[in-house]
Amino acid sequence: MSERPPVPVITPGALARRRLHVMFALDCSGSMRGDRIASLNYAMRSALPELLSVAEDNPEVQVMVQVMRFDTVARWHIDEPTPIEEMEWIDLDAGGETAMGSALAQIGEALDSAEAGPRQLPPVIVLASDGYPTDDIDAGLEQFFSSAAATAATRIAIAIGSNTDLDTLERFMNSPEARLKPLRANNAPDLVKSIKWATTAPVKATSSPTNAPDVASQLALNAEQLEAPSSEVVW
């Protein structure tokens, strides 16, 4: 009689939670001063616990967060991928120009150097901006999309206020048949709602096992529910 187990023994370390990178690119230019940057900070503070809650609903997935800020230059606000359980929000301040191209280029570079492969979940990238890029956005987008992970990512853009470069945000989203549109945040409650949705809905959709031909269509349906403005006050 053999003592050998009838199935392979799984060695420690052979199984692993899949990582889901959530990256924010946040506009901190001069036009964000005052109510807008305060609302953005409030929105991030409110969204992170909700993201944690979504992550806890999907314990097989390890959600990691990184934050890029851009004003006259683009630089990491939270540069190491940080487990959502350990995230503490540090307020952003505003001033300067809008180096969005450099921000996207750096994110593409970071994605290239991150762990990748078919078993890793596609990242979620949230871009929020209230203006027009002041650096070379074409070069930035080109470098961003040269990363396979950036192309595979779920990309959500939030247009803050009414003077936003929607064309650039749509190029960033590059949604098939333009099914996903930039979210519009024309006042503080809308911004909070949009950041919360952009943080949690794609993570929920991405971290649940879906293996479907088209993950974006479900998100697009979900996003339509956000369209009604929640306040008459407009930036």
Add this chain to the structure above:
Amino acid sequence: MSWRAGGATAIGASHIRNKRPNQDAFYASPTQQSDPRFMICVADGHGSDAYYRSDIGARLAVEAFIEAISWNLDSPEQINSLPQDIVQIWRRLVKQDIGRNPLPPGFERAPGRASDRDIFEPYGSTLVGVAASEQICIVVQIGDGDLLLGYEDGTINRPLAADTGLHGEQTYSLCLDDAPQRVKYKAIKRTETWPDFVLTSTDGVSKAFVDDAAFVDVVRHYRELVRSGEDLQATINALPDWLRQVSDNGSGDDATLCLASRRYKIQDQ
């Protein structure tokens, strides 16, 4: 030359939390005694809300495979029609199911779309299968999942090329308009190197492992177990718990695995 096969499935932890059924399905034959022919296949119904009948779609994918492959094993010269056969049979079975259980009002056709895809979409599923007669071994796949063959010299390989043109968690599916073009298949003749071990599994198994090498290592171990004269039935009996362990500690997805072994040392005959 004879084969014996078996398989099992385990519902994923995330499906239990989200109150979804096990959306995988499988078939394995022969399970009770060895036979010159075998068939194994697994199907993985898509998980998001749009695919709300994908558990049925996966079951119908298995039925379509059995019907199409049986005919192709008897008429291997017609192998070129296999992709079309599988998709047509699956579509016929889906329409029959809708006949018995109509789609909810408003779900018959999505606005702005004019193809039958809208009635097939709720049933969307992948399919990975292998079957052999004494003359031919046929491997077939649409969408994600794993199909590996083992050989007498201990090597393990994937006979079908990986899909291209997909991003992230996307997969090709039986519900797509161009499904027949997305079906990959290969016929291995008896005159070629013949596998002695076959494994098919849904992506919930391989994605639980830290990398592909760790998964292939486990496949190699399965081959060694069932080829070394261990009791295949004991392996099959232990599979559900093993799959649950894999899903709970890795993917969280439904996990389904079938295997077949040639010239199994028949202890029960």
